[in-house]
Amino acid sequence: MLIKVGLLFLVAFLAYMQDFLGTTFIGRPLVSGWITGLVLGAPLQGLVMGAVLELVWMGLMEIGAAISLDIVAGGILGIALAVWADGNIGFALLFALPASILGGILENFFYSKINSAYCRRAKEYIDRGQLDKGARMHIAASLFHPLAGAAMVALLFGMCAGWAQNLASFLPPTFLHGLSVAAMLLPAVGFATLLGMMLNKKTVPFFFLGFILAAALGLSMTAIVMIGCIAGGIMFILLSEIHQNTSGKEAPADEDF
Amino acid sequence: MRTSEGKITKKDLRGLFLRSLPMEASFSYESMMSMAYAYCMKPIITKLYDDPEKQKDAMQRHIEFFNCTSACTPFILGASAAMEEQNAMDPQYDTGAINQVKSDLMGPLASLGDTIFWGVLRMAAAGIGISLALQGSYLGPVLFVLLFNVPNFLFRYFGAVLGYEKGPSLIRELSQSGVVERLTWALNILGLVIIGGMTAFMVRVQTPLTIAGVSVQAGLDHVLPGLAALLFTLLLYWLMKKNVSSNWLIAGCLLLGVAAGMCGILA
Numbered sequence: 001m002l003i004k005v006g007l008l009f010l011v012a013f014l015a016y017m018q019d020f021l022g023t024t025f026i027g028r029p030l031v032s033g034w035i036t037g038l039v040l041g042a043p044l045q046g047l048v049m050g051a052v053l054e055l056v057w058m059g060l061m062e063i064g065a066a067i068s069l070d071i072v073a074g075g076i077l078g079i080a081l082a083v084w085a086d087g088n089i090g091f092a093l094l095f096a097l098p099a100s101i102l103g104g105i106l107e108n109f110f111y112s113k114i115n116s117a118y119c120r121r122a123k124e125y126i127d128r129g130q131l132d133k134g135a136r137m138h139i140a141a142s143l144f145h146p147l148a149g150a151a152m153v154a155l156l157f158g159m160c161a162g163w164a165q166n167l168a169s170f171l172p173p174t175f176l177h178g179l180s181v182a183a184m185l186l187p188a189v190g191f192a193t194l195l196g197m198m199l200n201k202k203t204v205p206f207f208f209l210g211f212i213l214a215a216a217l218g219l220s221m222t223a224i225v226m227i228g229c230i231a232g233g234i235m236f237i238l239l240s241e242i243h244q245n246t247s248g249k250e251a252p253a254d255e256d257f
Numbered sequence: 258m259r260t261s262e263g264k265i266t267k268k269d270l271r272g273l274f275l276r277s278l279p280m281e282a283s284f285s286y287e288s289m290m291s292m293a294y295a296y297c298m299k300p301i302i303t304k305l306y307d308d309p310e311k312q313k314d315a316m317q318r319h320i321e322f323f324n325c326t327s328a329c330t331p332f333i334l335g336a337s338a339a340m341e342e343q344n345a346m347d348p349q350y351d352t353g354a355i356n357q358v359k360s361d362l363m364g365p366l367a368s369l370g371d372t373i374f375w376g377v378l379r380m381a382a383a384g385i386g387i388s389l390a391l392q393g394s395y396l397g398p399v400l401f402v403l404l405f406n407v408p409n410f411l412f413r414y415f416g417a418v419l420g421y422e423k424g425p426s427l428i429r430e431l432s433q434s435g436v437v438e439r440l441t442w443a444l445n446i447l448g449l450v451i452i453g454g455m456t457a458f459m460v461r462v463q464t465p466l467t468i469a470g471v472s473v474q475a476g477l478d479h480v481l482p483g484l485a486a487l488l489f490t491l492l493l494y495w496l497m498k499k500n501v502s503s504n505w506l507i508a509g510c511l512l513l514g515v516a517a518g519m520c521g522i523l524a
Binding site: 019020021022023024025026030031033034044047048050051052054055110111112114115116118119122123126127129131132134135136137138139141142145174175177178179180181182183184185186187188189191192193194195196198199202203206207208209210211212213214215216219220221222224225227228229231232233235236239240243 | 379
């Protein structure tokens with residue numbers, strides 16, 4: 001058990017380091033899911049749960065105004081506890097939400113208090129001419145949050161694992177089934193939010209294009225993405241033509257590649 | 258007096274690119290990415306200026322408030338490097354212009370960058386990755402990381418080089434030619450195609466109910482597979498347009514899902 005807690009600490013630390021390495025998204029549930037599952041002996045389960053949580057997160061981008069949700073903690077703790085308790089995706093969702101709120105509180109604390117303290121200290125060093133020390137405050141602050149976050153995830157897992165197992169045997173299976181149904185409804189909230197941002201009279205047909213390609217033609221996401229790029233490319237070329245014509249410029253005679 | 262090493266080299270730009278990777282990692286609400294920016298500029302500053310007072314001035318310039326999409330920051334860093342280089346060579350140079358350019362570039366690059374990286378690129382990579390992972394393929398997470406990060410890293414590296422060589426004049430050219438608007442329009446189109454596809458694949462509104470022995474789901478699928486998911490998503494979109502907050506929609510989905518799942522209306 002202690003080994004599992006230790007391994008989870010490492011996994012969570014690497015996940016939290018996603019921004020240190022260049023905002024690489026390796027801490028998101030789609031990636032952390034199977035690794036978390038692997039630590040607990042069920043990589044495939046973790047893989048699928050990670051994919052579903054990634055989807056659910058599209059809808060959970062902003063819960064409440066004050067605290068943003070921590071997708072790293074939510075993903076790893078949710079999946080870890082669900083795999084440990086032998087539960088299904090509904091179980092992962094049940095734990096992912098509060099876990100992400102706790103992680104969000106920690107993150108908020110860093111963003112509002114700790115990192116600003118590091119910044120003030122950095123400015124002090126620079127004012128005294130100690131440029132090296134000043135610059136290095138950035139690195140110190142950057143490593144602190146991942147360490148704290150990983151410790152939180154590992155500790156919470158250690159404390160809650162046994163309790164999670166009891167809860168799993170206590171909850172009626174229909175309730176858990178209901179949670180898994182809810183998990184597959186939630187992505188619609190995320191998509192609706194994105195539609196709200198991107199949909200307008202000039203772009204409406206393309207949403208339905210994507211839908212029909214998937215629903216009626218059964219194309220894979222890879223193919224749909226490529227067709228989306230082609231559609232975007234066609235529109236860009238058309239718009240550029242219109243722009244050139246309305247601004248009265250001569251189009252080049254032959255657009256060689 | 259300038260040292261013989263006053264000019265910024267490709268190696269310096271590569272260093273800028275590498276140091277820019279942890280751009281978001283020490284984020285604070287107060288000054289956002291300020292520490293990261295100063296950390297990136299430091300080796301350039303110590304190279305360009307010999308006088309410790311000038312170095313200090315430069316560092317103080319760059320630990321001011323800064324915020325932009327992480328992948329777009331190397332471009333601005335490159336521009337700052339070019340301007341600091343000119344400042345070091347020319348005593349009459351308007352030092353205030355350096356931070357002015359940073360402020361001018363932050364906004365437009367952030368909105369374009371967010372659309373590209375947090376929006377379309379992430380959705381495309383995640384869409385493909387999720388669809389593979391749901392089928393049990395480990396290729397899902399691998400493709401997700403690759404599809405996102407190859408453009409991410411290329412954009413960063415060439416951003417640094419381009420920012421140094423062309424800098425703010427490039428942004429002026431682009432905004433005058435209207436390329437940014439057309440590009441955003443095209444990106445929105447790509448994004449919508451992706452969301453359309455994902456609505457079909459990844460929203461599950463299916464019923465095990467039968468009416469007089471005939472499966473309702475089979476009937477719906479006969480008309481158009483995924484129709485219920487599409488209508489549900491559009492319903493949520495309509496509610497959102499009516500200013501129903503997303504918190505209520507989330508709570509609603511949870512309640513609806515649990516209730517309908519337990520009653521056997523949805524599966």
